[in-house]
Amino acid sequence: MQTHDGWLVRVTPDPTGLNPGQSAFLADYAARHGNARITLTLRGNLQLRGLDHQAALDFTSHAVARGLGMEVPQQEARRRILFASPLAGLDPDCAEDTLALAHEITQAMRDLPPLWHPPEKFSLAVDGGGLVPSGALRGDLALRHEAGKWVLYEGALRHQPDRAELVDEVLAALQRSAHRAVADRALHRAAPFGGTIPPLLGPFLPGCFGAVAVLGEISAQTLASIASAGAAIRLTPWRGLVLDRPVAAHDLITDPQDRRADLVACPGAGRCAQAHAPTQRDALSLVTELRGRRLHVSGCAKGCASHGIHDVTLVAGPKGYDLVWQGSVSDQPAESGLDIEDVRRRLRRA
Protein backbone atom coordinates (compact mmCIF):
# COMPACT_ATOMS: atom_id res chain seq x y z
CA MET A 1 0.00 0.00 0.00
CA GLN A 2 1.36 3.45 -0.90
CA THR A 3 1.31 6.13 1.80
CA HIS A 4 2.61 9.65 2.13
CA ASP A 5 5.97 8.41 3.44
CA GLY A 6 6.50 5.59 0.95
CA TRP A 7 5.18 2.06 0.71
CA LEU A 8 3.73 0.20 3.66
CA VAL A 9 3.73 -3.57 4.17
CA ARG A 10 1.70 -5.38 6.79
CA VAL A 11 2.45 -8.65 8.55
CA THR A 12 -0.15 -10.74 10.32
CA PRO A 13 1.71 -13.29 12.44
CA ASP A 14 0.08 -16.63 13.15
CA PRO A 15 -1.67 -16.84 16.56
CA THR A 16 1.51 -18.42 17.96
CA GLY A 17 3.33 -15.13 17.31
CA LEU A 18 6.84 -14.40 16.10
CA ASN A 19 9.92 -16.48 16.73
CA PRO A 20 13.32 -14.76 17.12
CA GLY A 21 14.30 -15.47 13.49
CA GLN A 22 11.14 -13.83 12.18
CA SER A 23 11.64 -10.81 14.45
CA ALA A 24 15.26 -10.47 13.31
CA PHE A 25 14.15 -10.54 9.67
CA LEU A 26 11.50 -7.85 10.20
CA ALA A 27 13.88 -5.64 12.17
CA ASP A 28 16.52 -5.92 9.48
CA TYR A 29 14.05 -5.25 6.64
CA ALA A 30 12.63 -2.20 8.42
CA ALA A 31 16.11 -0.83 9.07
CA ARG A 32 17.51 -1.47 5.59
CA HIS A 33 14.47 -0.73 3.42
CA GLY A 34 12.01 1.23 5.57
CA ASN A 35 12.01 4.05 8.08
CA ALA A 36 13.35 1.78 10.87
CA ARG A 37 10.04 2.02 12.76
CA ILE A 38 7.54 -0.80 13.25
CA THR A 39 3.91 -0.05 13.99
CA LEU A 40 1.74 -2.37 16.08
CA THR A 41 -1.89 -2.22 15.05
CA LEU A 42 -5.15 -2.74 16.90
CA ARG A 43 -5.56 -5.97 14.95
CA GLY A 44 -2.35 -7.49 16.31
CA ASN A 45 -0.51 -6.82 13.03
CA LEU A 46 2.85 -5.23 12.35
CA GLN A 47 3.48 -2.58 9.71
CA LEU A 48 6.75 -1.53 8.11
CA ARG A 49 6.62 1.90 6.48
CA GLY A 50 8.75 4.11 4.27
CA LEU A 51 9.74 1.37 1.81
CA ASP A 52 10.44 2.01 -1.86
CA HIS A 53 8.23 0.25 -4.37
CA GLN A 54 10.67 -2.54 -5.18
CA ALA A 55 11.34 -3.32 -1.50
CA ALA A 56 7.58 -3.51 -0.91
CA LEU A 57 7.16 -5.86 -3.90
CA ASP A 58 10.04 -8.07 -2.75
CA PHE A 59 8.84 -8.23 0.84
CA THR A 60 6.20 -10.94 0.38
CA SER A 61 8.53 -13.63 -0.93
CA HIS A 62 11.10 -12.94 1.81
CA ALA A 63 8.38 -12.99 4.48
CA VAL A 64 6.74 -16.17 3.17
CA ALA A 65 10.14 -17.91 3.15
CA ARG A 66 10.27 -17.23 6.90
CA GLY A 67 6.77 -18.50 7.60
CA LEU A 68 5.15 -15.06 7.68
CA GLY A 69 2.07 -15.29 5.49
CA MET A 70 1.15 -17.07 2.29
CA GLU A 71 2.31 -16.54 -1.28
CA VAL A 72 -1.16 -16.57 -2.89
CA PRO A 73 -2.82 -13.19 -2.16
CA GLN A 74 -6.32 -14.65 -2.01
CA GLN A 75 -5.29 -17.22 0.61
CA GLU A 76 -3.34 -14.61 2.56
CA ALA A 77 -6.38 -12.29 2.62
CA ARG A 78 -8.43 -15.10 4.18
CA ARG A 79 -5.75 -16.01 6.73
CA ARG A 80 -5.47 -12.40 7.86
CA ILE A 81 -9.04 -12.06 9.07
CA LEU A 82 -8.44 -14.45 11.97
CA PHE A 83 -6.94 -13.46 15.28
CA ALA A 84 -6.93 -15.38 18.55
CA SER A 85 -6.48 -14.84 22.27
CA PRO A 86 -2.92 -13.55 22.69
CA LEU A 87 -2.40 -15.81 25.71
CA ALA A 88 -3.69 -19.02 24.08
CA GLY A 89 -1.39 -21.85 25.08
CA LEU A 90 0.28 -19.67 27.73
CA ASP A 91 -2.56 -18.95 30.15
CA PRO A 92 -3.88 -22.16 31.78
CA ASP A 93 -7.32 -20.54 32.07
CA CYS A 94 -7.62 -19.86 28.34
CA ALA A 95 -9.51 -22.67 26.56
CA GLU A 96 -6.95 -25.33 25.80
CA ASP A 97 -8.06 -25.89 22.20
CA THR A 98 -7.98 -22.19 21.23
CA LEU A 99 -4.89 -22.50 19.03
CA ALA A 100 -6.07 -25.81 17.57
CA LEU A 101 -9.44 -24.29 16.68
CA ALA A 102 -7.78 -21.26 15.10
CA HIS A 103 -5.61 -23.61 13.05
CA GLU A 104 -8.61 -25.73 11.96
CA ILE A 105 -10.48 -22.64 10.78
CA THR A 106 -7.44 -21.30 8.91
CA GLN A 107 -7.07 -24.61 7.12
CA ALA A 108 -10.77 -24.83 6.32
CA MET A 109 -10.86 -21.29 4.89
CA ARG A 110 -8.57 -22.49 2.10
CA ASP A 111 -11.49 -24.55 0.79
CA LEU A 112 -13.99 -21.72 0.54
CA PRO A 113 -15.25 -21.07 -3.02
CA PRO A 114 -12.43 -19.65 -5.17
CA LEU A 115 -14.16 -16.31 -5.61
CA TRP A 116 -14.86 -15.81 -1.90
CA HIS A 117 -13.00 -12.83 -0.59
CA PRO A 118 -13.41 -11.38 2.91
CA PRO A 119 -15.14 -8.01 3.11
CA GLU A 120 -12.88 -5.04 3.79
CA LYS A 121 -11.53 -4.97 7.36
CA PHE A 122 -13.48 -8.10 8.25
CA SER A 123 -12.34 -9.97 11.35
CA LEU A 124 -12.89 -13.30 13.04
CA ALA A 125 -11.89 -13.65 16.70
CA VAL A 126 -11.17 -16.95 18.42
CA ASP A 127 -11.51 -15.88 22.03
CA GLY A 128 -10.63 -18.56 24.57
CA GLY A 129 -11.06 -16.27 27.60
CA GLY A 130 -9.02 -16.73 30.76
CA LEU A 131 -6.95 -13.90 32.22
CA VAL A 132 -8.08 -11.77 29.27
CA PRO A 133 -11.81 -12.34 29.72
CA SER A 134 -13.98 -13.84 27.03
CA GLY A 135 -15.60 -11.03 25.04
CA ALA A 136 -12.50 -8.81 25.07
CA LEU A 137 -11.66 -9.76 21.49
CA ARG A 138 -13.94 -7.91 19.08
CA GLY A 139 -14.64 -9.31 15.65
CA ASP A 140 -17.37 -9.38 13.01
CA LEU A 141 -17.56 -13.04 13.92
CA ALA A 142 -16.43 -14.12 17.35
CA LEU A 143 -16.00 -17.56 18.82
CA ARG A 144 -16.06 -17.19 22.58
CA HIS A 145 -15.41 -19.83 25.18
CA GLU A 146 -18.19 -19.50 27.74
CA ALA A 147 -18.90 -21.89 30.64
CA GLY A 148 -16.75 -24.59 29.07
CA LYS A 149 -18.27 -24.41 25.55
CA TRP A 150 -17.57 -22.54 22.33
CA VAL A 151 -20.24 -20.07 21.28
CA LEU A 152 -20.38 -18.37 17.88
CA TYR A 153 -21.48 -14.73 17.81
CA GLU A 154 -22.58 -12.96 14.65
CA GLY A 155 -23.21 -9.56 16.15
CA ALA A 156 -26.07 -10.04 18.57
CA LEU A 157 -26.88 -13.50 17.16
CA ARG A 158 -25.61 -16.36 19.29
CA HIS A 159 -25.23 -20.00 18.16
CA GLN A 160 -23.92 -22.89 20.17
CA PRO A 161 -23.11 -25.69 17.72
CA ASP A 162 -21.46 -28.94 18.75
CA ARG A 163 -17.69 -28.80 18.71
CA ALA A 164 -17.66 -31.20 15.72
CA GLU A 165 -19.80 -28.78 13.68
CA LEU A 166 -18.14 -25.60 14.83
CA VAL A 167 -15.76 -25.07 11.91
CA ASP A 168 -18.51 -25.72 9.33
CA GLU A 169 -20.74 -23.20 11.15
CA VAL A 170 -17.98 -20.61 11.03
CA LEU A 171 -17.49 -21.14 7.29
CA ALA A 172 -21.22 -20.78 6.67
CA ALA A 173 -21.27 -17.56 8.71
CA LEU A 174 -18.28 -16.25 6.77
CA GLN A 175 -20.07 -16.77 3.48
CA ARG A 176 -23.21 -15.03 4.75
CA SER A 177 -21.10 -12.10 5.94
CA ALA A 178 -19.57 -11.50 2.54
CA HIS A 179 -22.87 -10.20 1.19
CA ARG A 180 -23.51 -7.65 3.93
CA ALA A 181 -22.89 -3.93 3.52
CA VAL A 182 -20.18 -2.46 5.75
CA ALA A 183 -22.76 -0.52 7.82
CA ASP A 184 -24.63 -3.76 8.49
CA ARG A 185 -21.56 -5.64 9.61
CA ALA A 186 -21.90 -7.77 12.70
CA LEU A 187 -19.06 -5.96 14.49
CA HIS A 188 -21.20 -2.83 14.66
CA ARG A 189 -24.12 -4.73 16.16
CA ALA A 190 -22.18 -6.69 18.77
CA ALA A 191 -22.91 -6.03 22.44
CA PRO A 192 -20.19 -3.82 23.98
CA PHE A 193 -17.59 -5.54 26.14
CA GLY A 194 -18.28 -4.66 29.78
CA GLY A 195 -15.35 -6.47 31.39
CA THR A 196 -11.84 -5.35 32.25
CA ILE A 197 -8.74 -6.20 30.26
CA PRO A 198 -5.76 -6.53 32.63
CA PRO A 199 -2.83 -4.26 31.74
CA LEU A 200 -0.44 -7.15 30.88
CA LEU A 201 2.63 -5.13 31.87
CA GLY A 202 5.78 -6.66 33.30
CA PRO A 203 5.71 -10.27 34.58
CA PHE A 204 2.09 -11.42 34.90
CA LEU A 205 2.12 -15.21 34.39
CA PRO A 206 4.99 -17.72 34.51
CA GLY A 207 7.00 -17.09 31.32
CA CYS A 208 4.91 -14.07 30.28
CA PHE A 209 6.32 -10.53 30.30
CA GLY A 210 4.02 -7.84 28.97
CA ALA A 211 4.92 -4.56 27.31
CA VAL A 212 3.10 -1.84 25.39
CA ALA A 213 4.72 0.08 22.56
CA VAL A 214 4.94 3.83 23.18
CA LEU A 215 2.39 5.38 20.78
CA GLY A 216 2.00 1.95 19.19
CA GLU A 217 5.45 1.90 17.61
CA ILE A 218 8.83 0.33 18.29
CA SER A 219 12.15 0.90 16.60
CA ALA A 220 13.80 -1.70 14.40
CA GLN A 221 16.59 -1.67 16.97
CA THR A 222 14.18 -2.68 19.75
CA LEU A 223 12.81 -5.54 17.66
CA ALA A 224 16.37 -6.62 16.86
CA SER A 225 17.19 -6.59 20.60
CA ILE A 226 14.18 -8.77 21.33
CA ALA A 227 15.32 -11.19 18.61
CA SER A 228 18.91 -11.31 19.82
CA ALA A 229 17.69 -12.00 23.37
CA GLY A 230 16.04 -15.10 21.88
CA ALA A 231 12.56 -13.95 22.95
CA ALA A 232 9.38 -15.22 21.34
CA ILE A 233 6.65 -12.60 20.85
CA ARG A 234 2.88 -12.69 20.96
CA LEU A 235 1.10 -9.57 19.74
CA THR A 236 -2.03 -8.33 21.46
CA PRO A 237 -4.89 -6.42 19.79
CA TRP A 238 -4.02 -3.56 22.18
CA ARG A 239 -0.67 -2.70 20.59
CA GLY A 240 1.09 -4.77 23.19
CA LEU A 241 3.68 -7.50 23.20
CA VAL A 242 3.89 -10.58 25.37
CA LEU A 243 7.46 -11.89 25.55
CA ASP A 244 8.65 -15.16 27.03
CA ARG A 245 11.51 -13.37 28.83
CA PRO A 246 12.10 -9.80 29.98
CA VAL A 247 13.66 -7.38 27.47
CA ALA A 248 14.10 -3.70 28.30
CA ALA A 249 13.94 -0.91 25.68
CA HIS A 250 13.18 2.81 25.86
CA ASP A 251 10.10 2.44 23.63
CA LEU A 252 8.57 -0.47 25.55
CA ILE A 253 6.36 0.35 28.52
CA THR A 254 6.52 -2.33 31.22
CA ASP A 255 5.81 -0.20 34.30
CA PRO A 256 2.13 0.54 35.08
CA GLN A 257 3.27 3.97 36.38
CA ASP A 258 4.71 4.97 32.97
CA ARG A 259 2.26 7.66 31.86
CA ARG A 260 3.23 7.32 28.19
CA ALA A 261 0.70 4.49 28.19
CA ASP A 262 -2.00 7.19 28.37
CA LEU A 263 -1.11 8.55 24.93
CA VAL A 264 -2.73 7.76 21.59
CA ALA A 265 -1.75 9.54 18.38
CA CYS A 266 -1.89 8.88 14.65
CA PRO A 267 1.32 9.07 12.58
CA GLY A 268 0.88 12.81 11.98
CA ALA A 269 2.75 15.34 9.85
CA GLY A 270 5.50 14.01 7.64
CA ARG A 271 3.90 10.59 7.47
CA CYS A 272 0.33 11.36 6.45
CA ALA A 273 -0.66 13.88 3.77
CA GLN A 274 -3.80 14.90 5.69
CA ALA A 275 -2.02 15.72 8.94
CA HIS A 276 -1.94 19.31 10.19
CA ALA A 277 0.43 18.70 13.13
CA PRO A 278 3.26 16.50 14.39
CA THR A 279 0.85 14.53 16.54
CA GLN A 280 3.26 12.07 18.14
CA ARG A 281 5.82 14.70 19.11
CA ASP A 282 3.05 16.91 20.53
CA ALA A 283 1.50 14.03 22.48
CA LEU A 284 4.84 13.11 24.08
CA SER A 285 5.50 16.77 24.95
CA LEU A 286 2.27 16.88 27.00
CA VAL A 287 2.76 13.70 29.00
CA THR A 288 3.85 15.43 32.22
CA GLU A 289 0.75 17.67 32.17
CA LEU A 290 -1.74 14.84 31.99
CA ARG A 291 -1.76 13.65 35.64
CA GLY A 292 -3.48 10.38 34.83
CA ARG A 293 -5.71 11.70 32.05
CA ARG A 294 -5.80 9.85 28.74
CA LEU A 295 -4.89 11.94 25.68
CA HIS A 296 -5.63 11.36 22.00
CA VAL A 297 -3.93 13.60 19.44
CA SER A 298 -5.30 13.31 15.90
CA GLY A 299 -3.71 14.92 12.85
CA CYS A 300 -7.13 15.59 11.29
CA ALA A 301 -10.81 14.92 11.94
CA LYS A 302 -10.63 11.40 10.53
CA GLY A 303 -9.39 10.00 13.84
CA CYS A 304 -7.51 6.97 12.47
CA ALA A 305 -5.88 6.18 15.82
CA SER A 306 -9.12 6.13 17.82
CA HIS A 307 -12.82 6.88 17.62
CA GLY A 308 -13.20 6.30 21.32
CA ILE A 309 -13.73 8.71 24.20
CA HIS A 310 -10.61 10.09 25.88
CA ASP A 311 -10.22 12.53 28.77
CA VAL A 312 -8.57 14.95 26.36
CA THR A 313 -8.82 14.86 22.56
CA LEU A 314 -6.89 17.20 20.28
CA VAL A 315 -7.85 17.39 16.62
CA ALA A 316 -5.44 19.29 14.40
CA GLY A 317 -6.81 21.60 11.70
CA PRO A 318 -5.33 24.29 9.45
CA LYS A 319 -5.70 26.91 12.22
CA GLY A 320 -4.50 24.83 15.16
CA TYR A 321 -5.92 22.27 17.54
CA ASP A 322 -9.54 21.72 18.52
CA LEU A 323 -9.73 20.74 22.19
CA VAL A 324 -12.40 18.26 23.34
CA TRP A 325 -12.79 17.30 27.01
CA GLN A 326 -14.21 13.84 27.72
CA GLY A 327 -15.10 13.10 24.14
CA SER A 328 -13.96 11.83 20.77
CA VAL A 329 -12.79 13.34 17.48
CA SER A 330 -16.40 13.73 16.36
CA ASP A 331 -17.56 15.72 19.42
CA GLN A 332 -17.98 19.49 19.59
CA PRO A 333 -14.71 21.10 20.78
CA ALA A 334 -14.64 23.36 23.84
CA GLU A 335 -12.03 25.53 22.08
CA SER A 336 -10.46 25.77 18.63
CA GLY A 337 -7.36 27.22 16.98
CA LEU A 338 -4.98 26.39 19.87
CA ASP A 339 -1.27 25.90 19.48
CA ILE A 340 0.50 23.29 21.59
CA GLU A 341 1.53 25.85 24.25
CA ASP A 342 -2.11 26.96 24.57
CA VAL A 343 -3.05 23.33 25.13
CA ARG A 344 -0.31 22.92 27.73
CA ARG A 345 -1.66 25.91 29.69
CA ARG A 346 -5.22 24.53 29.55
CA LEU A 347 -4.03 21.15 30.86
CA ARG A 348 -2.15 22.80 33.75
CA ARG A 349 -5.22 24.78 34.74
CA ALA A 350 -7.77 21.99 34.48
Ligand code: SF4
Ligand atom coordinates in the same frame (compact mmCIF):
# COMPACT_ATOMS: atom_id res chain seq x y z
S1 SF4 B 1 -6.16 10.89 11.52
FE1 SF4 B 1 -5.86 12.17 9.70
S2 SF4 B 1 -3.78 12.87 9.91
FE2 SF4 B 1 -3.96 11.13 11.25
S3 SF4 B 1 -3.31 9.36 10.05
FE3 SF4 B 1 -5.55 9.53 9.84
S4 SF4 B 1 -5.85 10.74 7.96
FE4 SF4 B 1 -3.73 11.03 8.62
